[in-house]
Amino acid sequence: MARAKASITDLAKQLGISVSTVSRALSDHPSISDPTKKKVWKLAKELHYQPNHMAAGLRKGRSNLLGVMVPHIDGHFFTMVVKGIETVASKAGFNIMICQSNEDVAHERKNIESLLSAQVEGILVSLARNTLDFKHFEKVQKQEIPLVFFDRVLDGLDVNAVVIDDRAGGYQATKHLIAQGCRRIAHFSGPQHLNIYKNRRQGYLDALQEYGLPVEEELLFICDMTLEDGVTGMQHMLALPQRPDAIFSASDFSIVGAMQELKRHHLRVPQDIALAGFSNETFTSLTEPMLTSVDQRCEQMGQSAVRLLLEILRESSTNFSPRRVVLQPDLLVRASSTLKKK
Amino acid sequence: MARAKASITDLAKQLGISVSTVSRALSDHPSISDPTKKKVWKLAKELHYQPNHMAAGLRKGRSNLLGVMVPHIDGHFFTMVVKGIETVASKAGFNIMICQSNEDVAHERKNIESLLSAQVEGILVSLARNTLDFKHFEKVQKQEIPLVFFDRVLDGLDVNAVVIDDRAGGYQATKHLIAQGCRRIAHFSGPQHLNIYKNRRQGYLDALQEYGLPVEEELLFICDMTLEDGVTGMQHMLALPQRPDAIFSASDFSIVGAMQELKRHHLRVPQDIALAGFSNETFTSLTEPMLTSVDQRCEQMGQSAVRLLLEILRESSTNFSPRRVVLQPDLLVRASSTLKKK
DNA sequence: GAAATTTGCGTAGATGTTTGCTCTATCCTT
DNA sequence: AAGGATAGAGCAAACATCTACGCAAATTTC
Secondary structure, three states, X not given: OOOOOOOHHHHHHHHOOOHHHHHHHHOOOOOOOHHHHXXXXXXXXXXXXXXXXXXXXXXXXXXXXXXXXXXXXXXXXXXXXXXXXXXXXXXXXXXXXXXXXXXXXXXHHHHHHHHHHOOOOEEEEOOOOOOOOOHHHHHHHHOOOOXXXXXXXXXXXXXXXXXXXXXXXXHHHHHHHHHOOOOOEEEEEOOOOEHHHHHHHHHHHHHHHHOOOOOOHHHEEXXXXXXXXXXXXXXXXXXXXXXXXXXXXXXXXXXXXXXHHHHHOOOOOOOOOEEEEEEOOHHHHOOOOOOEEEEOOHHHHHHHHHHHHHHHHXXXXXXXXXXXXXXXXXXXXXXXXXXOOO | OOOOOOOHHHHHHHHOOOHHHHHHHHOOOOOOOHHHHHHHHHHHHHOOOOOOHHHHHHHHOOOOEEEEXXXXXXXXXXXXXXXXXXXXXXXXXXEEEEEEOOOOHHHHHHHHHHHHHOOOOEEEEOOOOOOOOOHHHHHHHHOOOOEEEEOOOOOOOOOEEEEEOHHHHHXXXXXXXXXXXXXXXXXXXXXXXXHHHHHHHHHHHHHHHHOOOOOOHHHEEEOOOOHHHHHHHHHHHHOOOOOOOEEEEOOHHHHHHHHHHXXXXXXXXXXXXXXXXXXXXXXXHOOOOOOEEEEOOHHHHHHHHHHHHHHHHHHOOOOOOOOEEEEOOEEEOOHHHOOOOO
């Protein structure tokens, strides 16, 4: 009964051959004869032999494990990224270990530690919201474990990263609103130390400038991008002497909050105020009216991130210049911002 | 420069002491003097020493790894379950390895293999839709690795499992609709070979019976539970000579479809037709009106599953009778089914 | 038919940790 | 001063696997 894990040694003993022969037979090594291989495979099946990855890994210095850390796995975006990661990694023969930082640096540090001691061969990270320093990642680099960031990257750091062109996304959305005839476009944004929010805002600013529209401080609302923040932001905007005619939010959640507040005031979307969000969350096509949003190609991002990691892994050493992959976002125009009839 | 992973042996050599002393010092063993410990810790830091879990695991016969397999990680439900799993597992000092079966038995088999060879100490599984035989899991049991199923379980098998009481959920929702004054309640359900849908439907039937309401064939709509199916189902219902005054759907997606169709016909929710769904998807509180739904306590399910697993792990051997945890669902009444004013 | 090559398999470490046992000083009792 | 207790640290085996090297036998080559 006792945890009867059969090892390669047990097989060898029972067959009266050496462990090395068994090892080679199991991995279908050419220098083992067919009859011997078959004997080994047969017994292996009978004893429910299970190759021990830890022992093999120890010997070969490989774990076949990739570490993934996300702020949280709920929500559309990270879920889809993880899905992309798992799919590609699994195809490449890697298993993935998942951690959540819960948007907290302390957790992040602890998790990095876990991943390292689990001997992962590479790490994929999207930063927690309050991560400002880089020390815990330096440790990873010192151990020369490939590190790829995705989506949320610390600014000014020369690291491997897969991001979408947030600026372009912000630009497209804003330009679209302008094209619909909006002239006072407000913007809800998140913590500005995060590249994603800063860049989306930059895209917004670029579009305004391109069309000669003034940038007004009062139309910029910085918050944490929750639904409630959207409500607050909208209240703020409605209280202005001259209210905006459109809102571009860097998050779908706060744009929904904004919409709810508008309905409470019996204002019409998009006629009174047009709305556009960011992320293409599932619910954006279920609201009334449906919400215009910028799709982040989340699954593709996960796939790209793994592929980049695998590439680095393959090259090992030699080429150390960090690479950056930039994906193009995709503006999905829906009813919440459609003012012109065709 | 070369992959300079410092091992315990390196530390020992540099300090001129034995590896065992270093090992014990690192784990703060009482029989090592403070000065020695401090020396070891100091050097460990300097050399970026990283304990090798694989080696330790090999030696101790433990991996600190839990395997998780879900049909897919997109969608609210499994995401939240995984979140719950990760949270609890991480607190208990376990890392988790995630696999997706992609609703496919073949994948499922392959993944189980991966998990086993990664030496996971326990496995959590929600079955793929087309899994009908149990062979790949027998292998797990033979190796005496604790196995806990959640949500999707194979019928008639005596295994550890955490599920919700779907019947109770269906019953509660239907009873609530009746209490609101509805008398012709339609039901949208999914494939009847899946016990979740069968049980929700049973709850619906039980409630009708309890209140002496007739069960009418034409009010039962079986589909695949997509949003589009909801639209179709609603069209079907509206075409009836006597239309229903409420709909209970076993999925939130199809209830949204139903609502969209109602709006197209300028019918009011809930005054003309009241609506209730199942799963408490994120978007249910973002629609207008908000949707009544049955919460599946997904995160709690993940947590319970891990806790059950840990319990089994702790007891090891001895007690082998499989346990089953049944969680109570939670009806969340929202505007889409609130007819009575207080 | 001798030399060269190939085939099939075993020997002997080596991977990084942990841990039961052992050994040596030192200090405390009597 | 002898005996024992204790603290501190080392030795070596064990975990399951892999692989460079070696060697004998079988096969090919000229």
